[in-house]
Amino acid sequence: MTTPVIKHLLRAALLLGLTLPAPVRAAEDTLAIANMTFRTGPFAEAGTPLMDGQRDYMLMLNERDGGINGIKLNYDECETGFSVDKAAECYDKAKGSSLVIQPWSPAITLELLPKASADKVPLLAPGYGFSAISDGKRFPWAFNPPVSYWDGASMMLKGISGDDLDSLRGKKIVLLHLDGAYGEEPIALLQAYADSFDFTLLPVPVAAKEMQSQSAQWAKIKAERPDFVLLWGWGAMNAGALAEAEKSGFAMDRLVGIWWSANDDDLKLAGEAAKGYRALSWNLPVPDAEAIKDIRKYVIDAGKSQTPVEALDKHYYQRGVLVSMLSAEAIKAAQEHFDKRLISSEQMRWGLENLKIDDARLAALGMTGMVGPFATSCASHSGNGSAWLVQWDGSRFVKASQALTADREMIAPLVDQEAGKFATAHAPWPLNDACKE
The missing domain is CATH 3.40.50.2300 (Response regulator)
Structure with missing residues (x-):
């Protein structure tokens, strides 16, 4: 042990x-x-x-x-x-x-x-x-x-596009996600956005046994040359993704995580190498x-x-x-x-x-x-709250956006x-x- x-x-x-x-x-x-x-x-x-x-x-x-x-x-x-x-x-x-x-x-x-x-x-x-x-x-x-997670996916797209989703047209976005129910949760909504705003979504799963070593996934990412990588990580997967992104020379400010990928301890391990990395968080x-x-x-x-x-x-x-x-x-x-x-x-x-x-x-x-x-209400058990982008400055996370809200019109049909x-x-x-x- x-x-x-x-x-x-x-x-x-x-x-x-x-x-x-x-x-x-x-x-x-x-x-x-x-x-x-x-x-x-x-x-x-x-x-x-x-x-x-x-x-x-x-x-x-x-x-x-x-x-x-x-x-x-x-x-x-x-x-x-x-x-x-x-x-x-x-x-x-x-x-x-x-x-x-x-x-x-x-x-x-x-x-x-x-x-x-x-x-x-x-x-x-x-x-x-x-x-x-x-x-x-x-x-x-x-x-x-x-x-909800779908709120988070919507807000991530708003964040990387500067709240101008039309700017994503023609771009390629990788979803690097844990292979399982958690990691698969945002795919349907992100694909609906991809269909509506004419960008390419490429899901790249990471098996639990591969969390710390994602060389195959990052080789694929390097070959695909995406404009952004959305990190739907958890646990050791976060540190593994940051290490491989650095090794691959992927720009940290184009790697954006969901709130479970905003773990201070994961980023402290990466230190200065992860400077510029952003993540969405519903708490500050x-x-x-x-x-x-x-x-x-x-x-x-x-x-x-x-x-x-x-x-x-x-x-x-x-x-x-x-x-x-x-x-x-x-x-x-x-x-x-x-x-x-x-x-x-x-x-x-x-x-x-x-x-x-x-x-x-x-x-x-x-x-x-x-x-x-x-x-919350009878209709909304999520409460339609907000979240912020936070950015790693080399030693800590700092607030990097105003409060973001999800696009209810995109999410409601899927719900x-x-x-x-x-x-x-x-x-x-x-x-x-x-x-x-």
Whole structure:
């Protein structure tokens, strides 16, 4: 067993020993939230900071506020190692008690959608999962705010074209993607754009075993001489792509990644060689945000977390904080609407469908600048949020664009088509007939 694997196993064990509060506490005095984690396995380097951010925010609310409206949060982790089979086991353990469950991969999301719909348990997949779950009428129990993968693909094209998609006519764009449900997610939408704006799309898959060595893929890219490469990477694939791009002499400012390819640690490995690389991100790290200061005060400095202090300013950690914020805000909305402090999973579903995260709310949460405003509704379970391009300056990511939004007219037909296919394939599929929007 390698040293990094031992490190992650030990760290996971320590964190599980610090789970908030003990999972066996009585349901009547806690609000249970289950999270499927991947602190071990092939993507642990990404999973650890994401889970640290989620956990630390929940713990901060318990320590600073006594929970939410006086009810403590029982945040429980179930380790999957990113395995669909293990995730299904975790779901079965949590579905009877958790207000919401986070699946953490498109493949796991697709596996759990029918189960969660039948069990009436909300699935929360912020910025990931099957993009069509943004259709609240067909997927009343699934949510992917503040943006979907299809939103991300649309915004990436806006970003590389300077918001002038006609400028892409006649150009060639490679989609370098992880081979699997995650990497294949943007292909249909990007092809629709290619057909509409007369550019060539060339998908180039990377198998999991090839993530660190992509010589064959980059040989093809070099031969094709594309105008842009869109990096739909994950885990070790990001560092592998950056290394091969440098070796191939591909201009870094023409390599643009999705938000999972904006990992500070991946770029630090590349250093100056990756200068100019851009990525889309639906969150921006704000080191002096009041919410981060409170996490430092009530959790980190108080010795209640194993999170390294240097992680607090990074994309993945702060994204994890925002993911937990979504759950907390849905709980608050449901508590107020139903005039109950101990809400049910069905009431939690209402809260997730009625999130209103505007500038005023972000200021009140101490999260100004960390994420753009958005609002979920019966029709939109993604919230139609925004994202920014960030650029690596050789030592850190800096903001490189104004807030970008997705083209709803391009995305809506695909959402309708794919949501309809899923419902037909899983008939009889329950719809939210109350959704008239």
